[in-house]
Structures are given as C-alpha cells and as structure tokens.
Amino acid sequence: MPSMLDAVVVGAGPNGLTAAVELARRGFSVALFEAHATVGGGARTEELTLPGFRHDPCSAAHPLAINSPAFRALPLERYGLEWLHPDLPMAHPFPDGTAAVLSRSVGETAASFGPRDAGAYRRLVEPFLPKWDTLARDFMSLPLTALPRDPVTLARFGLVGLPPSTWLTRRFRDERARTLFAGLVAHVMAPLGGFATGAVGLVFALAAHARGWPVARGGSQAISDALAAYLRDLGGAIHTDYEVKRLDDLPPARAYVFDTSPTALARIAGFGNHYANYRYGPGVFKIDYALDGPVPWTAPQARSAGTVQVGADSAEIAAALRAASKEGRAPDAPFLITVQPGVADPTRAPAGRHVFWAYGHVPNGWTGDLTDAIERQLERYAPGFRDRVLARATAGPPELAARNANYVGGDIATGAVSGLQLLLRPKLSLSPYTTPHPAVFICSSATPPGPGVHGMSGHNAAKAVWRGLRRT
Numbered sequence: 001m002p003s004m005l006d007a008v009v010v011g012a013g014p015n016g017l018t019a020a021v022e023l024a025r026r027g028f029s030v031a032l033f034e035a036h037a038t039v040g041g042g043a044r045t046e047e048l049t050l051p052g053f054r055h056d057p058c059s060a061a062h063p064l065a066i067n068s069p070a071f072r073a074l075p076l077e078r079y080g081l082e083w084l085h086p087d088l089p090m091a092h093p094f095p096d097g098t099a100a101v102l103s104r105s106v107g108e109t110a111a112s113f114g115p116r117d118a119g120a121y122r123r124l125v126e127p128f129l130p131k132w133d134t135l136a137r138d139f140m141s142l143p144l145t146a147l148p149r150d151p152v153t154l155a156r157f158g159l160v161g162l163p164p165s166t167w168l169t170r171r172f173r174d175e176r177a178r179t180l181f182a183g184l185v186a187h188v189m190a191p192l193g194g195f196a197t198g199a200v201g202l203v204f205a206l207a208a209h210a211r212g213w214p215v216a217r218g219g220s221q222a223i224s225d226a227l228a229a230y231l232r233d234l235g236g237a238i239h240t241d242y243e244v245k246r247l248d249d250l251p252p253a254r255a256y257v258f259d260t261s262p263t264a265l266a267r268i269a270g271f272g273n274h275y276a277n278y279r280y281g282p283g284v285f286k287i288d289y290a291l292d293g294p295v296p297w298t299a300p301q302a303r304s305a306g307t308v309q310v311g312a313d314s315a316e317i318a319a320a321l322r323a324a325s326k327e328g329r330a331p332d333a334p335f336l337i338t339v340q341p342g343v344a345d346p347t348r349a350p351a352g353r354h355v356f357w358a359y360g361h362v363p364n365g366w367t368g369d370l371t372d373a374i375e376r377q378l379e380r381y382a383p384g385f386r387d388r389v390l391a392r393a394t395a396g397p398p399e400l401a402a403r404n405a406n407y408v409g410g411d412i413a414t415g416a417v418s419g420l421q422l423l424l425r426p427k428l429s430l431s432p433y434t435t436p437h438p439a440v441f442i443c444s445s446a447t448p449p450g451p452g453v454h455g456m457s458g459h460n461a462a463k464a465v466w467r468g469l470r471r472t
C-alpha cells in the first residue's frame, strides 16, 4: 500500500464498490474497508435457512441494476455476473384470481389493465421508451452531476413524474393499473401522495419494458463479487471485518468516500449536527423462506413472475404504508413485496425446491413479529402456502439494522424517500456527495438517485472525488 492513498472507501455495498471501481479505473490508488466479513452490503447471498438454499437477504430483483448506466459501462459479465430473466418481470394478483402484470411487452402489460386503461398506459410509457437510456442517465445523474443529454425529454418526464403518483394514476379508470402503480411506489417506501412519486412508478415500469427485472445467477452476491473482482484486478485493496469508528482508523488518503448513513458519517468524521435534519423512514419486516415447491399462487401469471406484489387494491396499499410511516403501528393487512428467484434461477435451491422472500412495512425501530400477518396475506393469494414452508428466517428492524448499519431502524432505503428528501438527499444541496470536510465524501443510497442496487450514487460521488483530486 502506498504511504498516501488517493482514496479510501468505507463500506462495500453496491455504491461503495462502484465508487472504488470508478476511481481505480482512472488510475487512482484505492483501498476499501468493510465492517462485514464479506463484501456486498445490500447485494449479498447467504444460506440463511437450510443447507443448499441460497437466499438474498436484501436485494433480489434488479430492474435498476440492469438499467444502470454505471453498471452497463463496467465489464461485470467478464467477472461472472449473469442476468436471468423470469417469463414476467412482475405480477400483481388480485383477490378474484386474476392479475395485472408488468411484462417486457407494453402490449401485454396494457392488456392486463383491462380495455378501459390499455390505451392510457400505452400513451403514458411509449413516448419515453425510445429515449430510455438517455433519460435513465439524465435523471440518475441529478442533481447536476452531469449536464442532461436530452433536457427536453427530462423535462417531459419531470412534468409527468414530479406530481404525486396519485395524480399520475388518475389517468386510469379502473383499479387494476392504479393498484399495480401503488405497489411500484411502495418499493421505495414512499407515500403514494408524495412529491415525485409518479416518477418512481414510471421508472420501474419503463425499466421492465427496456431490460426487464432480472435476478443474478447464483444470487445477488454475484453482482458484488463481480465488482470486487474487477476492483482487485484494477489494483484496489479490500479489507473486510473492519468496522470504521473514527477517521483515525483509516490510512492516510487524499479522499475518503463513505458508503454509510449520514448519521454514521457525522459520528465517524465529527460533523456534529450537520445531518441532524436527515429523516429515516419506516422499517420492514422480512421473511426468507425455504419451500418444498413453488409458491402455489392462484393467478397463473404470478407463478411465472420474478417479483410478485401482494395488496388487494390501492387503498389497502396506501393504508399499509400510512400505518407504518405515519400511525406508528404495523398494518393489519401489510402490503408485500415478494421475490421468487427460482422461477428463473434453478441454482438457488436443491432440485424441485425454492427460496422465496417477502417483506412488509412496519414503523421505524418496530420490535414486533409480523410473521402471522404476512402469511395470512400470502394465503389469500396462494392458498396452501404455509404447507410448503420447510424453514423460515425472520428479520425485523433490529435484526436488519444489526446486519447492516445503513438500515437505521430497519429503514432499507437509508433515509425517508418522502418530501424533498426523495430527490435532494442527504441535504438541500446541489453537491450532495460533498461534506463539510473537503476530503470527505458520501456515496450511499442516502444520496441521489436513492435506494436500490444501481451503483449510481457511487458513480456520481466518484466523479465529485476525481474532480476534487485533479485540482489538488
């Protein structure tokens, strides 16, 4: 290791790994320090239940990763990453046994909303699809880390997306499309009536049509392992089992990049109240299952989808989000996001068996047990589900926060995705990756473009770092 490194990165989640790779690619000397025994943060894979069952404790479905401008520019396939696509990216079953779907095909998706809304859906997504790659790059680089390449399309996207999702879904006459969109917004734990939540739903839909919602062969760990292997090839050093508590724990460097929560960074770097106004959102209660067969969904579409949303209608989903984020109680009928990687990837479990996960929203720091409410919801749409369970591993907010310090109070978005904090995080600033110390930067999902495995916060932060390093 040189006596003075160019950059030290703290935290080996997708954003920390991407920041380290981007800096090493540009010839900077880089070392990365991770508290956990293995790299990955929210993109990892572990045998949580029974031998041979490979679970993704956090991310499993990857619309944002496969569409990420940062990841698409890296040779991750050469380092073992392979995307596997389920027949359907996502399905949203209803109590009557039918389902709306998010398909690669706009036509199939529109048809699943029913004849009264098919045209409205086409008119919503079709103008953006031919320009998707440029649009994705432009809005994932906000605020202003790069000049927009297509400002006109970005502005049109802003007009549709900046109002609340409840405005966007007024263009639909029936509940099917409204419900599916409400579920999409809930993926980032945002309130349905919140600022810019229309954009959240629209991004997930466009991502499905552009490149799908794949899983990684062998598990999400493959994404992190590919980033780590590439980093090592570029000469970067990775130190695991190394929790950073103070800046003095780190070797001398020209820049320090933190893939941590703003609160942790303030503690480590002595920034006092600098991030005191940063708000954390609701937590989640998650169950990883080992099953002795596929989930017995009533709706056939749900059986072939990688991701399945579970919530009867938009009112039930809104009530579940409200209970967890505003009313300080666990919802009676939790809205569930579930992923069944085995429909695309047979390597996750012994032959004929499956891994499956489901989570529902709960208040930040909640210490109860949501298992029964989650399984009652699943039984509504997949009768006989409980009989398939071989083993389950449950994790509420305290366990999630213990697994990963970034999930403060079980908030897997590392900060409320509501109000202006959806776009302007961790502070109201046009340089969100810089901090009060000129050599210290932040790159976690507490910075734009926010939660999800896409590495774009790391990519954008790396730009801020190398611009700074070039000047010194």
Ligand SMILES: Cc1cc2nc3c(=O)[nH]c(=O)nc-3n(C[C@H](O)[C@H](O)[C@H](O)COP(=O)(O)OP(=O)(O)OC[C@H]3O[C@@H](n4cnc5c(N)ncnc54)[C@H](O)[C@@H]3O)c2cc1C
Residues within 6 Å of the ligand: 010, 011, 012, 013, 014, 015, 016, 017, 033, 034, 035, 036, 039, 040, 041, 042, 043, 057, 058, 059, 060, 061, 062, 063, 064, 065, 242, 243, 244, 245, 259, 260, 261, 264, 284, 286, 359, 400, 403, 404, 405, 406, 407, 412, 413, 443, 444, 445, 446, 450, 451, 452, 453, 454, 457
């Ligand atoms: C249950 C669950 C389901 C999810 N599902 C999906 C999904 O399907 N698709 C999707 O795209 N996203 C999903 N996500 C979100 C996604 O995992 C995160 O948004 C993403 O991992 C954030 O990346 P990051 O690099 O900012 O932080 P993280 O991935 O959280 O990584 C931060 C890393 O920093 C380390 N660290 C923190 N503090 C220190 C310290 N002081 N010293 C050293 N190391 C430290 C942590 O150990 C961790 O490894 C899910 C998350 C959870 C928890």
